[in-house]
Amino acid sequence: MLLDWLYVAVFAVVGVVMAGLPLALVWALAPRAEYPQKHLTYESGVVPFGQAWAQFNIRYYLFALVFVLFEVEVIYLFPWAVVFRDFITQRLGGFVLAEAALFIVILGMGLLYAWRKGALEWV
Amino acid sequence: MGELGAFIILALVTLLPAAAVVTSRNLVRAAMSLVPSFLGVAGLFVLLQAEFVAGIQILIYAGAIAVLILFVIMLTAGGTGTAVRQANEQRVVGGLAAAALTAALLALLLRTAWPLAAGSLPRANVAAVGSAFLTTFVLAFEISSVVLLVSLVGALVIARRER
């Protein structure tokens, strides 16, 4: 089991090195013509004005919020899904399904609430 | 020998970015260095044979909570935090207090003789966690959905201006 994750770590390190290789090549090969106008950000031709940081709008946050809370639900459903068939063989399938159904219904009410209150609207 | 080397690397990968999170002046860089710290902790979980918890740590912490924190930082113009002083004036006192607590914790944790038990965790720990959730910890399983619902409703009410 440790070996699998050793492969993951080595893959990450080798990935960063291999992805960095072309960047290093470009650093070595590419020409450098430094003049300030080139570094201006591209605002489709218009001279950039003001700071880049977005003005305040809440809907991005609402979607991230609903995402986090529904992603957390995955913690409970993944082990349930893996172990579901074993419980069926032990004749406990109905009981286990009822547990998960209760879990999903409660969270479904959360989604319904967000839907009715318009938190999922983009406008 | 290998496991100790892996442990040291992962401990560094956890602690150094965590130090960067609490001391960095640029807020988005602080949030960015939060991600390797979470991945380091996930690595420690793997060394502790807690594979499912490591997967969930990567998925929820590094993939969802870090994204939420990045969103809020960028939305509240925290990104411009570079110009604003980040640490408040009680930096020295805070540092001392934190160091004192850490020293006390270390003394307490390292000196007590924990009742170590031999044996190793079940290999397929997703199935083991699943059956634990569905049999012995059913209450935690169901209460968590209620907690999620309550926090979703609460967060939506707080964040949105009532129209």
Place this chain on the structure above:
Amino acid sequence: MSWLWEIFKATLAAVAVFTFLALVGAMLGVYLERKISGWIQSRLGPKHVGPQGILQTVADTVKLLQKENIVPTNADAITFNVAPLMAAVAGLLAWIIIPFGPIFGRVVIVRDINIGLLFFIAMASLIVIAILLGGWSSNNKYALLGGFRSASQMISYEIPLALAVLVPVMMAGTLSTVGIVEAQRGGWLGIGNWFIFGLPGNRWLLIPGALAFLVFFTAATAEVNRVPFDLPEAESELVAGYFSEYTGMRFALFQLGEYAEAFAMAALTTVLFLGGWHGPLLPGVVWFFTKMFALVFVLMWVRWTYPRLRLDQLLHLSWKGLVPLGFVLVLVTGWLLI
């Protein structure tokens, strides 16, 4: 020192998978995309460089190598460089759990992690961070907004992706990809037991299986920002989405990450629903690659047939369509399995 030998083998595997992704994923993918879109619009696509334009993407890469890397004024240089690396590495890591099929009786897979699918979805969720950081660090209003929109789209489609994955996991009872493909063995003509056709025991599972396939493939298309969900980098929308400030090779790294993820999603769909390497006559690996490239063809074919969804329609489809459908599918599969 056995683990030193293991690290050596892992590096070899990593280099092999990365070159496979860079060559087949990025270069061949871009070439196929241009040829297929040309063919769909009854024009020829690249033809001059090399026979039938096969070397076109090689020429593009060499050109990219000479492009200067420009970092916009007072952008955060470190984040600006880290974001494309993160996207490319996350795309690469997703390939660890993809089983290519048996050669000489042994299944060719980098490592069969026993929380395979959870690891895959975790890697897919790391790309959102790379996109957000890329958008923010370019210090360009449009790149930042493009980063927000693209990140919102990708996180909204991660929930249906995870829910659709639950259906095959419930049928197979394991998270490891090899286990899921093994559970789809046998059946009529070697096809009967694919999860898209339900389990041999009860064929009623055909309905949730096929629906889960559709939900998964739609969510996968959205995860990879391809039309009809490629609003963030659409020409008609913001300048060029989150990578409008990225020039030269860094832009190519974002593309490599995206194509690697697109191929990984196509490969995972074959593993989960279309029986991985199972097929009537041909050897396993051939079946796996034909199914994978068939799905890649569908991804490219959809690009020229569907109009682009507006962002609110896109989020509407996910939160009000796919997520409730995902919940219902999980419950129906559970009910049918009892």
Place this chain on the structure above:
Amino acid sequence: MTVGVNHYLAVSALLFGLGLYGILTRRNAVAILMGIELMLNATNINLVAFNRYVAPGALAGHVFALVIITLAACEAAVGLALVMAVYRNLETVHVDEINVLKW
């Protein structure tokens, strides 16, 4: 020598201290939340370490750590909702500027 439970306890104590330092000395509400996340991670390391070394039979430590991750997500969600509400009304996220008891 092999990695014992004390190694993990040392790492989690240090992480806990870093998180506490972050909370005590940061002005930005979101940075304080990051400190809280670090402290929660430290407790998770402890739980999983004890489960591995002290009680390897049942998976109580893993389940507890998963519930803590759930609560950390809920806490982050509600905490950041508060930060957004404060930012909308008071135009600031710096905690020492939020001293007006009335909105």
